[in-house]
Amino acid sequence: MKKKIIVNKEYTVGTIEPELWGSFIEHMGRAVYGGIYEPTHMCANEKGFRQDVLAAVKELRVPLIRYPGGNFLSGYNWRDGVGKNRPVKLDLAWGQLEPNHVGLHEFYDWATEAGADVMMSVNLGTGTPKDAAELIEYCNIEKGTQLSDMRRANGREKPFGIKTWCIGNEMDGDWQICALTAEEYGRKAAETAKMMKWVDKDIRLIVCGSSTPDLNTYPEWDRVVLQHTYDYVDYLSLHRYYTYTPSGNEWDLMSSHTDLDAFIKTVAATADYVRAYKRSKKRMKLSLDEWNVWHTKPTVCNPDVHNDINEEKWTIGPRRLEMVYDLADAITFGGMICTLINNADCVKAGCLAQLVNVIAPIMTQKNGGMFKQSIYYPYLLALRYAHGTALRLKICADKRESVYGDSEPVYAACAYENGTYRIFVINKSEREEDYTFDFQVTPVIMTGRTVITGNLHDHNDFSHPDTVVPREERCGQTCAAEHAVRLPAYSITLFLFREEK
Numbered sequence: 001m002k003k004k005i006i007v008n009k010e011y012t013v014g015t016i017e018p019e020l021w022g023s024f025i026e027h028m029g030r031a032v033y034g035g036i037y038e039p040t041h042m043c044a045n046e047k048g049f050r051q052d053v054l055a056a057v058k059e060l061r062v063p064l065i066r067y068p069g070g071n072f073l074s075g076y077n078w079r080d081g082v083g084k085n086r087p088v089k090l091d092l093a094w095g096q097l098e099p100n101h102v103g104l105h106e107f108y109d110w111a112t113e114a115g116a117d118v119m120m121s122v123n124l125g126t127g128t129p130k131d132a133a134e135l136i137e138y139c140n141i142e143k144g145t146q147l148s149d150m151r152r153a154n155g156r157e158k159p160f161g162i163k164t165w166c167i168g169n170e171m172d173g174d175w176q177i178c179a180l181t182a183e184e185y186g187r188k189a190a191e192t193a194k195m196m197k198w199v200d201k202d203i204r205l206i207v208c209g210s211s212t213p214d215l216n217t218y219p220e221w222d223r224v225v226l227q228h229t230y231d232y233v234d235y236l237s238l239h240r241y242y243t244y245t246p247s248g249n250e251w252d253l254m255s256s257h258t259d260l261d262a263f264i265k266t267v268a269a270t271a272d273y274v275r276a277y278k279r280s281k282k283r284m285k286l287s288l289d290e291w292n293v294w295h296t297k298p299t300v301c302n303p304d305v306h307n308d309i310n311e312e313k314w315t316i317g318p319r320r321l322e323m324v325y326d327l328a329d330a331i332t333f334g335g336m337i338c339t340l341i342n343n344a345d346c347v348k349a350g351c352l353a354q355l356v357n358v359i360a361p362i363m364t365q366k367n368g369g370m371f372k373q374s375i376y377y378p379y380l381l382a383l384r385y386a387h388g389t390a391l392r393l394k395i396c397a398d399k400r401e402s403v404y405g406d407s408e409p410v411y412a413a414c415a416y417e418n419g420t421y422r423i424f425v426i427n428k429s430e431r432e433e434d435y436t437f438d439f440q441v442t443p444v445i446m447t448g449r450t451v452i453t454g455n456l457h458d459h460n461d462f463s464h465p466d467t468v469v470p471r472e473e474r475c476g477q478t479c480a481a482e483h484a485v486r487l488p489a490y491s492i493t494l495f496l497f498r499e500e501k
């Protein structure tokens with residue numbers, strides 16, 4: 001079979017929302033303390049935030065950052081993080097101390113400086129619907145009530161005006177503080193959502209779906225929760241992380257996109273079922289608000305993944321889920337980016353989990369430097385180029401078996417905007433692959449390409465920060481309907497094509 005990728009701008013999937021490329025900062029490990037915030041660091045500003053880390057986040061132009069958790073959320077009292085009295089608390093989720101030096105005001109100001117909106121979360125573990133509604137009042141009511149005036153007294157006159165809110169986190173998992181059954185959570189989330197929207201009708205709400213398809217409550221959890229909440233919420237949340245399967249081979253890892261695609265489609269179908277059952281006109285949006293590669297066991301590049309909550313227990317900013325990402329991880333990550341684009345009709349928000357030090361593209365050293373991991377770069381490319389309309393591509397090639405089902409060695413996605421095509425392609429094969437792009441509607445000029453490639457276990461670290469970096473190439477000016485390209489072995493390539501004016 002001639003290997004080709006058919007591109008037809010009339011076959012659209014849907015609009016790629018900017019919120020698809022959000023990220024996540026949780027009060028866990030060294031994400032906040034020793035990550036974005038390190039008052040004794042030479043690069044810290046007067047508020048204690050590291051300016052070198054802020055610059056790396058700014059460079060990404062992340063539109064939205066989820067906060068403050070994660071599992072941490074389910075034991076968190078937002079009042080501990082505002083005002084003068086900041087108690088030191090035990091965080092049971094991650095076995096760490098929470099000093100509450102950083103809270104809502106500090107984080108909001110930091111995110112604003114980074115150019116991001118905050119996706120705020122309310123605690124449905126130890127928290128109540130009343131606590132949630134009061135937090136909206138504190139954040140979004142202008143003045144003249146106890147809590148809006150408390151915000152003003154705490155130094156913020158204008159409302160924060162936070163628009164997007166998560167109702168709890170992974171409430172189906174027994175690792176969660178005060179986990180609930182689907183019935184219990186569905187009822188509690190519905191009542192919470194009602195109160196939250198009564199305080200501010202303009203907010204958008206995200207309800208917890210199944211945290212992972214590995215639990216045997218999936219996808220029934222999603223159905224039950226939506227039966228209770230469909231009329232009150234705007235998004236259903238999904239979380240998905242990938243690591244090596246028992247086969248231990250990179251091909252299976254890099255084929256994770258196949259499984260993510262099936263996961264998204266099953267959740268979307270479940271939401272559509274509830275929509276039909278309720279005769280609702282509303283289409284539930286999906287929010288993949290945690291996704292990444294997360295190695296829970298040692299790998300070639302990670303002798304220790306700091307997955308144990310007893311390590312450095314009851315300290316501030318202990319190491320948690322710190323790992324080095326290699327090229328195989330970056331290709332896996334690139335495949336997930338393609339899957340997000342290919343499901344842009346239903347996935348309308350997303351958060352890379354996480355942003356700094358904890359399963360993160362940015363790593364810092366205490367009183368030292370920082371480096372950008374291999375996954376930083378495909379994320380940067382998505383943030384820069386995956387806008388506009390997602391097109392449905394057709395990939396013609398033989399498939400290979402993987403633990404997640406058969407898939408082609410090459411996987412791709414396309415974002416189309418104003419006459420330009422941005423095509424993301426991963427090559428999981430150990431060989432160079434020759435493909436032809438077949439543009440069916442108009443001939444195009446290839447204007448550039450950016451390639452990330454190397455050996456599978458190449459990675460960046462503090463002493464070699466630039467081993468895995470993108471290489472940009474400018475291209476010729478031939479306008480044609482077909483373009484033959486060579487994809488390097490083990491690579492991520494972003495191709496830019498433009499229609500002739």
Ligand code: AHR
Nearest residue numbers: 026070071072169170353
């Ligand atoms: O992102 C790390 C953790 O993964 C989050 O706290 C939790 O929501 C998920 O299980």
